[in-house]
Amino acid sequence: MRDPLSKVIKTIQPSGIRKFFDIVSEMPDAISLGVGEPDFDTPWNIRDEGIHSLEMGKTFYTSNAGLKELKIEIGRFLERRYQLQYDYDKEILVTVGGSEAIDIAMRSMLDPGDEVLIPQPSYVSYVPCAILANGKPIMIELKAENEFRLTAGQLEAAITPRTKLLVLPYPNNPTGAVMEKKDLEAVAEIVRKYDLFVLSDEIYSELTYLEHHTSIASLPGMRERTIVINGFSKAHAMTGWRLGYACGPEAIINQMTKIHQFAIMCAPTTSQYAAVVAMRDCDKDVASMRAEYNVRRKYLLHRFREMGLDCFEPFGAFYVFPCIREFGMTSDEFATDLLKAKKVAVVPGTAFGESGEGFIRISYAYSLDALRVALSRIEEYITQLRNSG
């Protein structure tokens, strides 16, 4: 029998997180600091609206591009929060999570051989999606001394005549890094100069703790060359509802909608109805979750300082990315050993790219009580290492 699999699919590496997940699952009493989703329940009024829509029998397909009411509210939300203006009718597409949006954006924009610049460490999906879309991923190694922000210099150095798309994932998973307006302006200048396009993954945009988030699409000359990706998973704690959206110039959104039409039909209807409430009525709920994350963030950083663990201050998402080089182990070794010794699971930085070597990702989507316990175990562990080393 022939090989049923495509050549391309076999070249794609399985997720680095997966291996760890399997080990951690074998230890039911391990404290995992590896989750990638909020610990909050979806705000009740959102759930209520979802339930209500089911009671009312709203179980049919919506328009391909999404419920009109939802797109209008998304437009209003983006204007209200980030001064972005998008025509709800032509420039917004409701997708199955930010994940689908990333995938179909690349499939709409890449020809074989087109290069996609992917700053790393970053979320595991960009490279596989680029490959599946026939693009060629080119990694840019972000540096701790730049607080893992993308610099104009790094960007320019990676550009070749085949470069087409830059993925800009900020606020960032796994580092928690943000790009302030001045950082984005520097990048935008290079993007405009070389006539590139930007895929701006802003899924953590509501979770920033320094400046209010700026979208690169709001800068001059960028709107026409940026696809903004956002959603409800992280800000509104709606991960399981599978809902996100993409905004951009009509020409691109049109083609993305075409793929979406064929592959998905429409995003889940119940989720869309619920999300109308999320966009319209939940700024306060998001603000209170953000405040709670910030409390935990400050607590974590303070404890790291006390332990003498090297970590830059992250101002976005719900992750910290401390450096563990001083212990002379690889990220993998450190994470495995910590798990064995103290039953605390963290994600090795290498799960997010080679440039994550020497780092670990710790999520603070946990209660203070849980963090307190986990951190004291980590402290014990590194004290032991230092004493024996």
Add this chain to the structure above:
Amino acid sequence: MREKILTFIEKNSRIDLKELAIILGVDEAAVMNELEAMEEEHIICGYPTLIDWDKAGIEKVTALIEVRVTPQRDMGFDKVAEHIYRYPEVNSVYLISGGFDFMVTIEGKTLREVSQFVSDKLSTVDTVLSTKTNFILKKYKDHGTVMAAPVKDERIMMA
């Protein structure tokens, strides 16, 4: 800052002062001073502990009693409330809107003890017109804390 401190210690009166200071982004002395000031001003009135007596295997019965009174001339409700709350068995006295005037909670060792208190001490007060006693059968959530089985974290552990 006061509101922030109060919000934290309402749920967790034993929070480490140092930790609270970190969370609020101020120094420990400032937090301590605020706490002392609020205690003086009786904004913070006490630090009781939330206990699940059932789990401790110690018998306790709590009753919620609706009390209807005729407020005395020149006395209003305050004097009646005082008369009731002076009893140590009385845990709380609230003046409420609706059909009854006061909501009183009483704690005792047995049902009988509580009922006896109501009939001997509470109903006999001059101004008390009628009482309606409700016994708490099970506490699911108290003072913002879920007393039932702890909620399990169902999220995917690594993602």
